[in-house]
Amino acid sequence: MSPAATPGATAATTPGATPARRRAARRRPRRSRLVTRRVARWIDERVGSASVVRTALGKVFPDHWSFLIGEIALYAFVVLVLTGTYLTFFFRASQQEVIYRGSYAPLRGVRMTEAYRSAIDISFDVRAGLVMRQMHHWAAVLFVAAIVVHLMRVFFTGAFRRPRELNWMVGVTLLILAIFNGFAGYSLLDDQLSGTGLRIAYSITLSIPVAGTWLASLLFGGEFPGPDIISRLTVIHILLIPAVITLLLVVHLALVVRQKHTQFAGRGRREDNVVGTPVWPTFMFKSLGLFLITAAVLAALGGLAQINPIWLYGPFRPAQVSAASQPDWYMGWLDGALRLYPGWELRAGGFEVPAPFFPAVLLAGVTFGLLYAWPFLEARRTRDLEVHHLLDRPRDRPVRTALGVATLAFYVVLTLSGSSDVTATTFGLSINSVLMALRIAVLSAPVVSGIVAYRLCIELQARDRARQAHRAHPEHRAGSAGDRPAGRTSAGGASVPPAALAREPRQGVGEEHQRRQQQPPAEQEPVGHEGHRGGDGERPDARRR
Amino acid sequence: MTSDESPSGAPQRATPPHGGTPPHGGTHPQGDTPPHGDTPTGSHHAGRAGERSVAAAFALSMAAALGLAVVYWRGGQPQLEGTFLALALGGLGVGLALWARYFMPHEDVEEARKPIASTEEEIELFREEFEQGERILTRRKLLVRLAGGSLATLGAALLFPIRSLGPRPGKGFKSTPYRQGLRLVTSDGRPIKAADVAVDNVLTVFPEGHVDEGDTPTLLIRPSGTNRPRPGREQWTPDGLIAYSKLCTHVGCPVGLYQAGEHLLLCPCHQSTFAVLDGAKPLFGPAARSLPQLPLRIDAKGYVVAAGDFSGPPGPGFWDRDRP
Numbered sequence: 130m131s132p133a134a135t136p137g138a139t140a141a142t143t144p145g146a147t148p149a150r151r152r153a154a155r156r157r158p159r160r161s162r163l164v165t166r167r168v169a170r171w172i173d174e175r176v177g178s179a180s181v182v183r184t185a186l187g188k189v190f191p192d193h194w195s196f197l198i199g200e201i202a203l204y205a206f207v208v209l210v211l212t213g214t215y216l217t218f219f220f221r222a223s224q225q226e227v228i229y230r231g232s233y234a235p236l237r238g239v240r241m242t243e244a245y246r247s248a249i250d251i252s253f254d255v256r257a258g259l260v261m262r263q264m265h266h267w268a269a270v271l272f273v274a275a276i277v278v279h280l281m282r283v284f285f286t287g288a289f290r291r292p293r294e295l296n297w298m299v300g301v302t303l304l305i306l307a308i309f310n311g312f313a314g315y316s317l318l319d320d321q322l323s324g325t326g327l328r329i330a331y332s333i334t335l336s337i338p339v340a341g342t343w344l345a346s347l348l349f350g351g352e353f354p355g356p357d358i359i360s361r362l363t364v365i366h367i368l369l370i371p372a373v374i375t376l377l378l379v380v381h382l383a384l385v386v387r388q389k390h391t392q393f394a395g396r397g398r399r400e401d402n403v404v405g406t407p408v409w410p411t412f413m414f415k416s417l418g419l420f421l422i423t424a425a426v427l428a429a430l431g432g433l434a435q436i437n438p439i440w441l442y443g444p445f446r447p448a449q450v451s452a453a454s455q456p457d458w459y460m461g462w463l464d465g466a467l468r469l470y471p472g473w474e475l476r477a478g479g480f481e482v483p484a485p486f487f488p489a490v491l492l493a494g495v496t497f498g499l500l501y502a503w504p505f506l507e508a509r510r511t512r513d514l515e516v517h518h519l520l521d522r523p524r525d526r527p528v529r530t531a532l533g534v535a536t537l538a539f540y541v542v543l544t545l546s547g548s549s550d551v552t553a554t555t556f557g558l559s560i561n562s563v564l565m566a567l568r569i570a571v572l573s574a575p576v577v578s579g580i581v582a583y584r585l586c587i588e589l590q591a592r593d594r595a596r597q598a599h600r601a602h603p604e605h606r607a608g609s610a611g612d613r614p615a616g617r618t619s620a621g622g623a624s625v626p627p628a629a630l631a632r633e634p635r636q637g638v639g640e641e642h643q644r645r646q647q648q649p650p651a652e653q654e655p656v657g658h659e660g661h662r663g664g665d666g667e668r669p670d671a672r673r674r
Numbered sequence: 675m676t677s678d679e680s681p682s683g684a685p686q687r688a689t690p691p692h693g694g695t696p697p698h699g700g701t702h703p704q705g706d707t708p709p710h711g712d713t714p715t716g717s718h719h720a721g722r723a724g725e726r727s728v729a730a731a732f733a734l735s736m737a738a739a740l741g742l743a744v745v746y747w748r749g750g751q752p753q754l755e756g757t758f759l760a761l762a763l764g765g766l767g768v769g770l771a772l773w774a775r776y777f778m779p780h781e782d783v784e785e786a787r788k789p790i791a792s793t794e795e796e797i798e799l800f801r802e803e804f805e806q807g808e809r810i811l812t813r814r815k816l817l818v819r820l821a822g823g824s825l826a827t828l829g830a831a832l833l834f835p836i837r838s839l840g841p842r843p844g845k846g847f848k849s850t851p852y853r854q855g856l857r858l859v860t861s862d863g864r865p866i867k868a869a870d871v872a873v874d875n876v877l878t879v880f881p882e883g884h885v886d887e888g889d890t891p892t893l894l895i896r897p898s899g900t901n902r903p904r905p906g907r908e909q910w911t912p913d914g915l916i917a918y919s920k921l922c923t924h925v926g927c928p929v930g931l932y933q934a935g936e937h938l939l940l941c942p943c944h945q946s947t948f949a950v951l952d953g954a955k956p957l958f959g960p961a962a963r964s965l966p967q968l969p970l971r972i973d974a975k976g977y978v979v980a981a982g983d984f985s986g987p988p989g990p991g992f993w994d995r996d997r998p
């Protein structure tokens with residue numbers, strides 16, 4: 130780190146310190162600083178890093194709680210790599226049959242694969258092994274959860290719009306890889322639960338028309354269970370997918386830096402600037418704190434909350450199944466879809482497309498296909514091809530918000546369906562009626578929740594408008610609008626397209642598309658999004674400084 | 675990380691990047707109250723309280739890390755390890771966050787956004803340089819084509835190793851080891867006599883020598899009701915014994931539950947239900963097909979043996995399952 134990067138170092142002394150202490154405090158940093166300086170210079174002479182690092186440290190990140198979710202995902206991944214690396218030292222990816230003789234008494238003398246035995250050993254005989262295993266699994270659960278919530282944040286605020294479509298697609302790929310790797314992870318252990326999950330994965334692969342048997346054979350090395358599946362999954366889980374995830378994370382973050390973070394409008398936040406905390410030191414400290422707190426929560430979960438107690442499930446036997454076996458939460462929707470889809474399959478000329486193809490392969494394909502395409506679909510529909518750096522508030526985009534809520538409702542019902550049998554037994558209902566109710570819900574819940582979300586958006590907009598009318602200061606407005614004609618070339622010679630600069634007045638959404646076309650937005654009065662900021666959008670007084 | 679700020683790598687930090695006055699921000703805006711109260715110039719009282727809480731967090735972290743080391747030393751204990759690790763990490767994290775909160779600047783800083791796309795000139799320059807190189811290449815048309823061709827050929831050749839990943843999906847997918855006369859055995863390899871299966875009971879069995887293979891698990895049932903055999907299967911149920919594949923035709927879970935009263939088989943995975951007396955046809959749930967039935971015989975010594983393979987490939991469907 131170059132010394133130049135330390136901006137206005139804060140006084141090291143504290144009030145009330147003795148003179149001697151103060152002197153010591155002054156002397157000590159000086160000596161260490163000399164060393165740092167020499168190291169920094171040594172590196173700079175070889176790399177020329179000072180100006181680059183300085184620029185990096187001066188980067189500005191807008192503050193909003195919702196921007197932290199992506200960071201949590203990143204930090205969960207860091208914990209995954211650290212704990213996972215520890216596990217690799219002890220895990221044996223082998224399907225060799227052995228007899229268990231470890232310290233967990235109920236399994237002694239039981240025939241099992243080496244993979245399963247090593248996972249049991251990690252749990253009982255490796256010091257700190259169980260905590261690491263459980264932290265790893267909890268981190269996987271959190272990783273996918275944080276990615277999904279992060280995706281929702283990006284979706285509902287329109288952060289995927291131009292120029293960020295590319296990063297949206299990188300993000301969707303990361304989600305898919307995270308889900309795959311999670312599944313691959315808990316399938317490694319070769320316990321009864323993972324075996325059942327693998328059997329289902331195998332069957333879903335088989336269901337693919339024409340190529341299914343080939344794909345299944347190549348993936349599993351033959352017919353299920355296949356002699357090599359555990360070692361293959363291990364390579365996929367600890368090398369292949371993590372490497373790709375790391376690469377894509379780098380691309381993802383580099384794009385965020387390059388394109389600069391989006392921000393909500395208000396308080397001097399415009400399309401042509403980014404306002405927030407600088408990386409050094411405030412943001413860096415906060416973010417490092419967030420990493421450690423994320424890791425702390427995962428450590429607490431890893432130590433105190435049991436997850437995936439494989440010693441209770443027993444080793445995998447193809448003829449056995451543990452009743453009410455539940456996959457990790459992020460696979461629940463797939464399991465639910467498999468339950469709800471009726472036994473409809475296509476047959477013609479001796480060929481068939483088996484039923485699971487539709488709820489598993491087709492649904493997943495359509496889901497992720499639509500996710501990839503969404504930025505382009507929306508831009509096409511709204512004819513909005515402008516660059517956007519200011520975020521939408523969900524209420525200002527009722528159609529998008531309603532669609533998003535409806536989609537979420539669909540997947541929530543599917544996920545709930547993944548435990549339909551548990552629901553039935555818990556509430557003493559017949560499994561048939563629960564299934565029927567869920568089949569109705571999966572079709573109706575999206576419609577109902579979509580309509581409710583849409584109405585709510587309109588309602589909130591009306592409330593904002595009323596509040597604004599109540600608080601309007603015409604002089605203020607006129608002043609600020611005249612001060613900075615919207616859409617003009619802004620400071621620093623950076624020319625931003627006029628339409629991108631203008632904020633839109635809230636209106637009924639029906640006309641959303643036409644409005645964008647007909648009215649040059651630059652003409653509009655900049656009423657903007659200040660309502661939620663509680664401040665006056667333009668703050669003419671702030672500009673005096 | 676590269677500097678995308680300006681070609682010269684000139685500092686952009688904190689200072690308003692443009693000539694004019696910023697609407698908001700700047701490193702040290704006088705008279706602006708930062709959102710979080712205390713700053714380097716904040717009141718002494720808040721400063722001391724802040725320092726105390728940060729120090730406490732770091733001290734807690736240190737103590738917990740020591741505790742963790744002691745727990746390891748003494749042999750380890752999962753709950754304590756987790757707790758101490760959480761406190762050690764959390765104390766450090768909270769300390770850093772509080773530090774940032776109490777003693778670091780919070781006023782907003784502004785950075786200008788420049789258009790991301792390159793300027794026309796830059797694009798033009800790039801194009802020129804690129805095309806210059808391209809012209810050198812395209813002068814040798816034949817070589818370009820040959821190079822492309824050899825790359826494509828190599829690419830195609832490199833696809834072949836994928837073939838090594840698994841055998842050709844042949845007859846194995848459609849048949850099982852069951853053969854005429856092969857005895858049924860339990861999971862510990864014991865052959866079965868007809869009398870071993872009580873009324874309304876069910877046993878999981880395998881073809882002898884193929885216990886616990888992927889496609890062999892079989893259910894041997896002696897239902898109390900009368901079987902309604904499908905045409906051609908009248909002889910498949912000697913002595914009232916019926917055998918079906920245990921693998922669900924949905925996605926292959928072992929069909930684990932037998933409800934003797936209603937003569938139903940239930941799959942625990944997605945609750946498909948099969949009628950035992952009606953050729954195990956699916957009554958409910960997502961399965962589309964009946965469980966394949968195994969023709970049975972009783973051999974001369976009274977053992978239950980197979981009279982052939984299943985009536986169809988066991989387990990889930992696939993593209994050419996019904997083709998010979």
Ligand code: HEM
Nearest residue numbers: 210213214216217220248266269310311314315367371437
């Ligand atoms: C990319 C995100 C990752 C996800 C979502 C993930 C998820 C999982 C899950 C859910 C398990 C099952 C854990 C259990 O219940 O015991 C697992 C096991 C395992 N993971 Fe990961 N993992 C990831 C990355 C990694 C990395 C980077 C490594 C190694 C460098 C690794 C190494 C392992 C090993 C060796 C096991 C099996 C050993 C055991 O748990 O006993 N994982 N993983």
Ligand code: FES
Nearest residue numbers: 922924925941944
């Ligand atoms: S596997 Fe039996 S119902 Fe799905």
